[in-house]
Amino acid sequence: MTTLKIGSINAATPTPLKPDGSFDKASAKKLCNRWRDIGLDGVFVLGSMGEGPLLSDEVRNAWVETALQEAGDSLTIFAGAADVSMQRMRERAVRYAKMGAHCVVLCIPPKLSPAQAVADVKAVADVCPSPCAYYDIPENTGTPLVLNEIFDILSHGNIKVCKDSSGSSLINRALNMPEIKPRDVFMMDGNEYQTPYSRLLGYDGVLHGGGVLTGHWVRKIWDLMGQGKISEAMELDRRKSLFIAKVYNRFSRPLQNAVGQKYALQLLGALDNAAVVNGQTLDDNGRARIKEAVAEYRDLIG
Numbered sequence: 374m375t376t377l378k379i380g381s382i383n384a385a386t387p388t389p390l391k392p393d394g395s396f397d398k399a400s401a402k403k404l405c406n407r408w409r410d411i412g413l414d415g416v417f418v419l420g421s422m423g424e425g426p427l428l429s430d431e432v433r434n435a436w437v438e439t440a441l442q443e444a445g446d447s448l449t450i451f452a453g454a455a456d457v458s459m460q461r462m463r464e465r466a467v468r469y470a471k472m473g474a475h476c477v478v479l480c481i482p483p484k485l486s487p488a489q490a491v492a493d494v495k496a497v498a499d500v501c502p503s504p505c506a507y508y509d510i511p512e513n514t515g516t517p518l519v520l521n522e523i524f525d526i527l528s529h530g531n532i533k534v535c536k537d538s539s540g541s542s543l544i545n546r547a548l549n550m551p552e553i554k555p556r557d558v559f560m561m562d563g564n565e566y567q568t569p570y571s572r573l574l575g576y577d578g579v580l581h582g583g584g585v586l587t588g589h590w591v592r593k594i595w596d597l598m599g600q601g602k603i604s605e606a607m608e609l610d611r612r613k614s615l616f617i618a619k620v621y622n623r624f625s626r627p628l629q630n631a632v633g634q635k636y637a638l639q640l641l642g643a644l645d646n647a648a649v650v651n652g653q654t655l656d657d658n659g660r661a662r663i664k665e666a667v668a669e670y671r672d673l674i675g
Contacts, residue, residue, distance in 0.1 A: 377476055377504040377533050379449050379559050380414025381577065382592045384584025385422040387635050388436055390648040396435040400645045404585075405443035407643040411588035411675050415449030415580070416440065417478060417536075421513060422582035424631055425453045427650045433465075434472070441473050451506060451534075451580075455480035459493035463500060470503035476534060478506045481514040490516045491525050498531045506534035509544075510563070520547050527555040536580050538563030549575035566614045569606045572598040582630065583617045586637055590673045612670070619666040622659065629653050633663055640667045641674070 386408070389400035408416050418440050419425035419433055428436075437452050444450065452474035454465040459482055466477045479497050481490040498505045507526050511517035518526075523544065527535055535558055537548055547553065548560055554575075562571035565583035568591055584591055590613050597606035617623070620637050621630040632655055635647035640663070647655065655663070667674065 377449070379476075379534065379578070381579065381595060382413055382584065382588060383415040383417065383449070383451070383561065383578060383580040384408070384413050384588060385417040385420040385580060385582045386585050387582075387631055387638070387644075388419070388423040388425070388428060388432065389644055390432070390646075390650065392646060392648045394432075394648070394650050396432045396439075397645060397648075398435065398439060400643075401436065401439045402443055403645075404638065404643050405440060407585070407638070407641070407675075408444055408448055408588075411585075412592055413448060413584060413588045414578070415451060415475075416444065416585075417451040417453060417580055419453035420455075420478065420508070420582075421510065422631060422634070423453065424649060424651050426455060426457075434468075437469050437472055437474060445473065445475070449475045451476045451478050453478045453480070453508070454497070455508070456482065458482050459496060462493075463497045466497050466501040466505070470501050474503055476504050476506050477501050478508050478536070479532075480508045480510065481516050481518075483513075484515045487516060487518055487522050490514070490518065491522050494526050494532075495529050498529045501531060504533040505529075505531050506536055507532050508536045508538065508563075510536075510538040512538070512540065517541075520544060523548070524553075524555060527558050532558065534559045534561060536561045536563045537576075540564075545574055551575070565617060566610075568594040568610050568613070569598050569603065571595075582634065583613075586620065586634060586674050587613055587617065589675050612673070616666055616670045616674070620663055622662070627653070629655060629659060633659070636660060636663050637667050640664060
């Protein structure tokens with residue numbers, strides 16, 4: 374089993390696609406260059422921001438392979454194996470591990486009982502030949518776990534990382550309490566709107582979708598908090614949160630997180646188009662909103 378090297382500033386990336394839904398390798402190479410240019414430590418492919426559950430295995434395999442070829446020597450590549458069943462998640466987890474993924478990300482299959490959910494994640498971790506991460510996101514899985522159930526998953530010897538997108542303030546705190554925090558598990562906050570708070574709570578790092586746009590920005594905030602410059606960090610984070618909210622259309626409807634981020638990356642030259650498979654669209658007003666946001670914060674997003 375490989376030794377997992379992991380840093381504090383990580384991002385969940387969108388998947389480069391052509392308008393017909395096939396994998397866009399040329400854009401993928403540009404996006405991998407951006408990961409390095411903005412100083413990310415690691416990247417999560419095929420997560421919810423990457424439209425992973427909606428993609429064919431052909432696209433998924435091509436993205437894992439390309440990410441490893443283009444950036445695997447300098448960044449930690451997390452490959453999402455989430456699927457509708459434990460059996461399919463297990464098959465993907467083993468496949469991505471054999472392809473060389475540094476860490477395979479596991480998630481509860483949808484709409485299971487808590488006991489079955491815990492058992493399924495641990496069963497996949499049993500057979501995966503690479504280190505695993507557990508991604509807690511009850512908004513997507515429909516199964517909110519309580520703290521002891523999460524700790525049961527994290528007690529597995531092959532689960533080395535936790536990405537906390539629980540949305541629970543209690544779980545946020547409890548996962549990072551020194552007296553109960555699981556040993557040898559790297560805790561990542563999945564909330565992109567609270568970087569100063571993430572460090573103050575004691576998370577080891579962050580892993581969220583906004584990071585592909587704001588990696589430089591996030592690291593600066595993280596470092597300012599480490600230096601005790603809380604007011605400065607909070608002001609930068611306020612601006613970062615407003616930028617991401619504008620790109621994602623968080624102040625209105627409909628949510629446009631994937632297509633919004635892809636369009637912003639297209640404006641930055643990191644993607645050739647903003648094609649998605651999740652049904653999200655942008656009209657002229659949406660594109661104008663994102664152009665304005667990118668222009669306003671260009672110095673901070675690279």
